[in-house]
Amino acid sequence: MRAPLADRMRPATLSDFVGQEDLLGEGKFLSSILSARPLPSLIFWGPPGSGKTTLARILAAETDAVFLPYSAVLSGIKEIREALANLSRTRAGGGPAASRPAILFIDEIHRWNKSQQDALLPAVEKGTVTLFGTTTENPSFEIRNALLSRSRVLVLSPLLSSDLETILRRALTDADRGLGKPETFLAPEALRHIVAVADGDARVALNALEAAVAIAEHKGLSEVDMGTAEEALRKKALLYDKDGEEHYNLISALHKSLRGSDPDAALYWLARMLSAGEDPLYVARRMIRFASEDIGNAAPGALQMTVAAAETYERLGSPEGELALAQAAVYLATAPKSNRVYIAWGKATRDAETEGAAPVPLHLRNAPTRMMKELGYGKEYKYPHDFADGFVPENYFPETLGRRKYYEPSEAGHEKVIADRLKAWWGGRK
Secondary structure (H helix, E strand, O other): OOOOHHHHOOOOOHHHOOOOHHHHOOOOHHHHHOOOOOOOEEEEEOOOOOOHHHHHHHHHHHOOOEEEEEEOOOOOHHHHHHHHHHHHHHHHOOOHHHHOOEEEEEEOHHHOOHHHHHOOHHHHHHOOOEEEEEEOOOHHHHOOHHHHOOEEEEEOOOOOHHHHHHHHHHHHHOOOOOOOOOHHHEOHHHHHHHHHHHOOOHHHHHHHHHHHHHHHHHHOOOOEOHHHHHHHHOOOOOOOOOOOHHHHHHHHHHHHHHHOOOHHHHHHHHHHHHHOOOOHHHHHHHHHHHHHHHHHHHOOHHHHHHHHHHHHHHHHOOOOOHHHHHHHHHHHHHOOOOOHHHHHHHHHHHHHHHOOOOOOOHHHOOOOOHHHHHOOOOOOOOOHHHOHHHOOOOOOOOOOOOOOOOOOOOOOOHHHHHHHHHHHHHOOOO
């Protein structure tokens, strides 16, 4: 049985690799690292289909290293230890293989727990192997510090649309490894649709192309048209361009539906955007902004909800993670609204930019040394915890500015509680 197109088209050399110019461009890290002996341990961090595994394999091949590939999903530490023991015996026996460097490749290394990762340390520290690991998760949170401190983290980005177009055309026309079709077999609009839905993931794009060509051949079609591409992807091409006017129209419609407290309309526009191939994390970022700009302290949980929805999507992906975004959208639409923090921040920013660098009053300054105390730093500062209710009237503004009032909470939701509290503390003071 022939391997899937995505595996057949995997580049074997850096010159064949498409994308990641920040790493592979002339004078960049990966283009110059091949002169290093031995190679440093590397953690390849990036989204699915961005080329993490491919780059790891290419580097190993071009340095003539012994390549020991494992998956953190399928393999355990026992297998790794056995492989390292076999490597040690080979080296002890001498011969040409004994002098070759060894690369231990762990795909999805973040799937291993801390103890499993710790078990790799001795071999990495002794230089028995160079560690290559791939992860879709932030290494700062998922990889042991001891391993990270001995590795370089390479950050890969989703492939550009132009990169995916190059990869698809190459796979379509390659007679040996690809599909052996003329470039005209894939209609331009079908190509654009596959690229848009793949959203930077080469594996998704190649799988879709392979399925679309198979459908076209089965139906006796002379080309892969838009309908065939939609059938292969099971995703209809909606009127949408992530870089064009419709992109901004739809996000505006979502934002205004949330602000207008219509959860049903918000769900519709969210579904329109996601179905058309919008980056779900872009939508999540816009909802996080909305939580601060249009809800603020009227419902403080809105910010937590939207941040949690973004993190949930990052962990689950589509389609499971989309439900968390829908939950957040309904929460935002039905929450009490207030833009008072947004307005207050604008006022404070304008004063900070136009009123000059007013000096900090002496009573608000820190006084860690005797000289500072003698100069009056911190003098007559009133410590609020020494007073009833933990509050004492005090001026916290520069003397040249005088007290300003930026934040005026509304009567909506939790802001009414804040308004009552501020009134009890400060009264009508300006």
